[in-house]
Amino acid sequence: MTDSLPMPISAPITPAQRTSILNLLRRAARAEILPRFRALDPSEISEKTGRQDLVTAADKGAEAMIARGLQRMYPHALIVGEEAVAEHPEIRDKIGDAELAFTIDPVDGTWNYAHGLATFGIILSATRFGVPVFGMIYDPIMDDVVIAETGGPAEMFLPKRRLTRRLGVSPGGQLSELQGFIPFYLLPEEKRSEVGAALPLFERSHTLRCSAHEFRLFAQGSVDFHFSARLTPWDHAAGALIAKCAGGHVAMLDGSEYNAKLRDGVLLCASNKETWERIRDAFAFLLEPPAEG
Template sequence: MIDAFRTQDSGDTTNIADGTAVTLTTAPSGPAPGSATPDAAPQGPSAPDSSLLDLSVLDLAAVEAAVRKAAADEIMPRFQQLAAEDIVQKNGPHDLVTVADRLAEEHLTAALTALLPGSKVVGEEAVHADPKVLDALHGDAPVWIVDPVDGTRQFVHGDPGFATLVALAHHGEVLASWTYAPALDLMAVARRGAGAELNGVPLHTGSPAADAVLDVAISHFDFTSDDEKRVLAALDTNGVAPRPCGSAGLEYLHIARGEIDAIAFSWENAWDHAAGLLLVHEAGGASGTLAGQPFRIGGGNALPFTAARDAETARRILGLLAAAN
């Protein structure tokens, strides 16, 4: 899982919703509560876990090269060149998949498992074909979590705002992530406990100005239920400026760069969030679910959840959402 409220020290007793003092504990490994009020935030990063994969066994530069090559070979040659037969609806007119999505995921699956023998891949398109692929998130093997083209709608429309997202997880912990926007020449890399970089330059989220109106990307209305719309509408209030999100991966990058203040999302697909949550976390940001628990890549989260430039902003967003839930 991703630790929530990274900026807090162990023993911080600040309450998310109203400032009441409570004792904070590390989030349990079991399923998150489904509808609790966010009355406590998990503590900051835990001590290193010796049961987790040691990243020193992996050539991280080779992973980045594999991500770049998949995009160069399978995605960019098709950008703004798609034929009608290259695009298919999955679950509706707004949920699209292209030949680039499928071929890039196949490319990455072969390349990443070769770099880390014994690892598994949970890819968006593989899960669509066989939901049992998700079971790997709960197994003992390291797992690559892959979204070959995050922002397929943008890709289909010839908009450069799409990304390839790759995260490496083990026992529910995200250890490293790569967010690559090939049409924008942006490569963001994060490693657990080692910070985040964009094109080799360290990333820092910073904090919004005290009197700033918060710029918040929220779940796009094309992909939300009426009840989700109702809860997210709580952010349409004084001091907050919500807008529909684009590519989830790029919205996380915007937070890590300090370009927007937060996200509030109502879905939990691991391939959309694993890479970005680690990126924000390692850039100094904060995250948490509606129950005040860390986001779990294996699912069972209390939704909506948020990621933000700092813990105070995350508390504010979660408080507004909790009041409407």
Template sequence: GDAELAFVIDPVDGTFNFASGVPLFGVMLGVVVRGETVAGIIHDPVGKDWLIGVSGAGSHIRHAHGNLEKVHVAKPAPMSEMTGAVSWHYVPEPDRSRLARNQTKSLSQFNYRCAAHEYRLLASGHGHFVVYNKLMPWDHLAGVLIHAEAGGHAARFDGSAYLPSHVGGGLLVAPDRESWRELRRELWAE
């Protein structure tokens, strides 16, 4: 909303994994100033490292051993060479079937059931895209900011900018704007 300063935290992102004993979960923190996300942190408590992004300052990973390293999204590639994830949980038909069919146009797919780890993968250049339909701010504020500061592009399905106040409209995250356009066209093709 219009708060002067807000901290939006997801203390256990990947709750299903955590509850099932799968070590793919994380802690996410987004810092919002007057409706704009200005910082994001994703912590991997198992790997003991931190992905940190600050508006205008880039994104970095602080490794468990203490080293700080700048991260970058994957280089743009044709969709046939991309790896990505589509979170099916809240996608209604007919989009669910269309996305499932068209995702096979990419090289390979992953789904960690954990936005923290999926954003880490993308911001570090180890994956190309993710599609989310449900937009809870605690799931996306930190990740979208970190991804953008690592050089990536994210927008809602209609192409509009993702804002902290958005809880609908879906989200497509890609290496750059041109990749976003290709993915949007190809993933939703009839």
């Protein structure tokens, strides 16, 4: 548990701190997440906003453990955990003004986790005034992590094997050649029919119900784009930075920069600017205001 992570080009968080954060995630996974996987009692699963939005005892326990550890390491940092925000929404309002904030998604892909699917992960980011500067996406099942910092590459680190490899996005291409992730069920209802009509333009579009693994696959070049709606900083801040550091073109659908304080809009990550523009053009109707009833 003391294996050191590689030094990035720019280090707003020191190598020792990065190692401590990773070790914190690994401990939380061993203590709170993995023992409950496929062993949850029904009483340990509940709905937040509906049947598709679940929370489990593992989410709550892991977030509490990670938040305590981060607060000890960074006493003055703002901690923005998904489950804490569910109970105290005002926490999220502070992220754009915080010199240093950490976002935590303790079990990203909770629906998968609660139903026994091994496609889930822990997402953590550090932001400065809402701008992501550090991102870490940890896979508890495989015990490996994808990590990036501003100015550095995106890398996968396998602690047990002490192996690091640099990640890079796909070459991109024409729409008919592209594969990517589109969370259809998270799109505004009034736009879904138009989005559905556009899906045959692509070679393949789907969703894993897990931003952690979707962003990891994009950074590894396995898919060509990642489309995010209903912005939440614990889901998207780390992934946006990792996608950019892997060589992708990352921007809001209107061309503006992503910031973790944003609540509305669509975040689009694509292999390069040309590919990004083709996808943006295909979904330009999402930028139009809804028709008045």
